[in-house]
Amino acid sequence: MPWKRRWPGSFVGFRLDKIVVFGVGLIGGSFALALKKAGAAGEVVGIGRSRATLDEALRLGLIDRVGACDAATLGDADLVLLATPVGQMSALMQAMAPHLGPQTAITDGGSTKSDVVAAVRERLPRHAARFVPAHPIAGAENSGAAAALADLYVGRKVVLTPLPENVPEAVARVRDAWTACGATVHEMAPSRHDQVFAAVSHLPHLLSFALVHDLAQRENREEFFRFAASGFRDFTRIAASHPEMWRDICIANKGALLGELEQYQRQLDELRRALQAGDAAALEAVFDEARTVRRAWAEGKLA
Amino acid sequence: MPWKRRWPGSFVGFRLDKIVVFGVGLIGGSFALALKKAGAAGEVVGIGRSRATLDEALRLGLIDRVGACDAATLGDADLVLLATPVGQMSALMQAMAPHLGPQTAITDGGSTKSDVVAAVRERLPRHAARFVPAHPIAGAENSGAAAALADLYVGRKVVLTPLPENVPEAVARVRDAWTACGATVHEMAPSRHDQVFAAVSHLPHLLSFALVHDLAQRENREEFFRFAASGFRDFTRIAASHPEMWRDICIANKGALLGELEQYQRQLDELRRALQAGDAAALEAVFDEARTVRRAWAEGKLA
Numbered sequence A, B: 001m002p003w004k005r006r007w008p009g010s011f012v013g014f015r016l017d018k019i020v021v022f023g024v025g026l027i028g029g030s031f032a033l034a035l036k037k038a039g040a041a042g043e044v045v046g047i048g049r050s051r052a053t054l055d056e057a058l059r060l061g062l063i064d065r066v067g068a069c070d071a072a073t074l075g076d077a078d079l080v081l082l083a084t085p086v087g088q089m090s091a092l093m094q095a096m097a098p099h100l101g102p103q104t105a106i107t108d109g110g111s112t113k114s115d116v117v118a119a120v121r122e123r124l125p126r127h128a129a130r131f132v133p134a135h136p137i138a139g140a141e142n143s144g145a146a147a148a149l150a151d152l153y154v155g156r157k158v159v160l161t162p163l164p165e166n167v168p169e170a171v172a173r174v175r176d177a178w179t180a181c182g183a184t185v186h187e188m189a190p191s192r193h194d195q196v197f198a199a200v201s202h203l204p205h206l207l208s209f210a211l212v213h214d215l216a217q218r219e220n221r222e223e224f225f226r227f228a229a230s231g232f233r234d235f236t237r238i239a240a241s242h243p244e245m246w247r248d249i250c251i252a253n254k255g256a257l258l259g260e261l262e263q264y265q266r267q268l269d270e271l272r273r274a275l276q277a278g279d280a281a282a283l284e285a286v287f288d289e290a291r292t293v294r295r296a297w298a299e300g301k302l303a
Helices: A026-037 A051-059 A086-099 A114-123 A125-130 A168-180 A190-216 A221-226 A230-235 A243-252 A254-276 A280-298 B026-037 B051-059 B086-099 B114-123 B125-130 B168-180 B190-216 B221-226 B230-235 B243-252 B254-276 B280-298
Strands: A016-022 A041-047 A079-082 A105-108 A134-136 A157-160 A184-187 B016-022 B041-047 B079-082 B105-108 B134-136 B157-160 B184-187
Touching: A016 A026, A026 A041, A026 A168, A041 A051, A079 A086, A079 A168, A086 A114, A086 A243, A105 A125, A105 A168, A114 A125, A114 A190, A134 A168, A157 A168, A168 A184, A190 A221, A190 A243, A190 A254, A190 B190, A190 B221, A190 B230, A190 B254, A190 B280, A221 B190, A221 B280, A230 B190, A230 B230, A243 A254, A243 B280, A254 A280, A254 B190, A254 B254, A280 B190, A280 B221, A280 B243, B016 B026, B026 B041, B026 B168, B041 B051, B079 B086, B079 B168, B086 B114, B086 B243, B105 B125, B105 B168, B114 B125, B114 B190, B134 B168, B157 B168, B168 B184, B190 B221, B190 B243, B190 B254, B243 B254, B254 B280
Parallel strands: A016 A041, A016 A079, A079 A105, A157 A184, B016 B041, B016 B079, B079 B105, B157 B184
Antiparallel strands: A134 A157, B134 B157
16 A cells, blocks of 8 residues: 555554554554544454464454465555564564565564664564564553554643654654554664663562562461552552563563663662661652652652 | 449440640641541540641531630540641650640550650650550652542551550540441551561662652653653552651651661562572562462452
8 A cells, every 4th residue: 555644744544554563462452442432443353372372352442353374465565563462572573574565664662672683683674674663661561452442642741753764754754653542653763771770660660560579478477468558559459460472572672681780789888878877867868859859859859 | 523434335326525636737637527427535635846737627627616725725625636746746746745634545546556655654654554556557749628528547557556554444534436447446566566566568669769759869760760660650659658757757667668778688689689680480489488378368359
C-alpha cells in the first residue's frame, strides 16, 4: 500500500490498511485497540506463541485475524509492531527478514533500545531504513491480552530512538501511529535511553523484586506480610510485574543496569555507615533532599 | 476521673472526659478527630512545639484548647497520647513525669517500640503500669495538622506492645480508644514488632529515599525525572515522607534496621552476580517468586 499519511502534520486521514502485531498482550493489544478506536487501523493481524492468547485476542477484538510469520501476512503490511519480551526480538527479526515487503514500516515496544538497534543491524540490515525503535512508557503490573486497553497510551510518553539510516517517511509513519494512540512522542539516542531507563525504571523494578523475594524467604513470612501496609504496597507494586519480560530487560540492558545497581549499592553503603555511626544529621540530609526532589517531581516542577 | 469503660467488651458509653495530645499532626490530630467523631472524647487539649501548628489545630477543630506540660493539663487527664517523632519522646516523658496523675493512661503513636519501652522504664518508672505503647499502621507521606483525618484509622491495624507491668484497666482503655478510632488492635512483643517493621516499613522507606537521593545528585537530573513513570511514582511515594520522623525511626530502630539492610544488600549482591554472569534463569526465579508472593499478599492469601 502507498503511504497513507495524506496530510503531513495532520492526523486527518491517517490510516494504515494492514497492521501486524507480534505479541498480543498488554503492549501489542493496546496498540491495536488504540489505532482501531482512532479509526487509523484497517485490518489488524496478530501473531503469537500461544494459540490460547491469540484466541483470547480475537475474542476481545484486539485483532481481526491470526497470521503467520510469512510473506502473505507480512509482505503488504503498512506497519509491523514487535511487542514481545525483548529477549525474543532478535530471533523474530531473523524469521521476518525474508518476508517483509519494501513498504513496511516496523517498530517495537521494547523497554530497552540498544539491544533492539543491534538486532536490527544484524538481522534486518536490508530493512533498517524502515525500522524505527520505540519504547512506550506505559508499563503496568498486569500483562496479557486481557489487560489491553484502548487508552493505555493516552497522555503517556513514547520514546523513539531512530536509526541514522531511517528514511523520514518511516519515522513519520511510526511517530503518527504512536501519536494516534494518544501518546506524546520523544526522541533520544538508544544508549542515552537505556541509561535513563536503567535508573528510573529497571533498577526500581530490580529493587522491588529483591525486597519481596527477601521477605518471601523468611520462615514466618506470614507475620511480616500481615503488617505490611500502604507504603509497602506501593513500593512493591512493580514486584508483581511480568518475570520473563523483566528478566529480558535486565539482561538486555545489563551494562547500564549494573552501573546503576553499583552506584545504588554505594549509596546504601553510605546510609549503612551513617546508621551504624548513629549520624542522625547525615540521614536527615539524605531524606530531606529526597523528599524535596520527590515533591517537586510530583508537582511537575522538575521535569 | 473514674474509669469510663462501663460495659466491658462494649463501646456503648466508652468516653474519655479529657484527652491530652502531644503533637497535633497527622497521627495526633487524626486520633483526636476520630475520638470526637465517635463521641468518645470530652475535651481534647493539644500540646506542641510550634504555636503556628497549635493554632492551625485549633482552627481545624482537632483540639479544643492548647495546654502545657504541667499538672493543670496532665493531672486529671484520662488519656495522654504522645504523637511526636520518636526522637523526642524520652525528653517529653521526663518533662511529663512530675505532672501525671494516678489515673491517667498513656499511649503513643511511634513507629518503633523497643525504644519507647526503654524510655518509659527510664523516664516514667512510676507510671509504667499505665503506659501502653502503640503503633498505628497508618502512615502517609503527608504530615502536619492539615493532613489529619477523622477516618485515618478506620480499618487500619494498631499494634499494642503492652508492658508486663501494665494494669489491665490501662490496656483496656488504650485498646478501646484505638478501637473507637476504627482500628483493629493487635498485640506483639516490642522487639518482635521492631523486627517486623524494620523489614516491611523502615527498610522500604530507606531504600526509596536512597533511590531519589541518588538520582537527585545527577548533573542532568531533569532528563532522568522527565521519563520517570508510574512504577517510579509508586516506588518513591514514601520518599516524600517526613525526614525528621524517619530519621528518628531509623536511629531508634538501628539494630533491627541494620540487620535488614545488610540482608538486603546480600540479596542485591546475589542479583548483581547473576546479572554479571548473564544468568537469566536465576533472575527469573527471583522475579517469579516475588511476583507470586506479592500477588498472593495483595489478594489476602498470605496474611
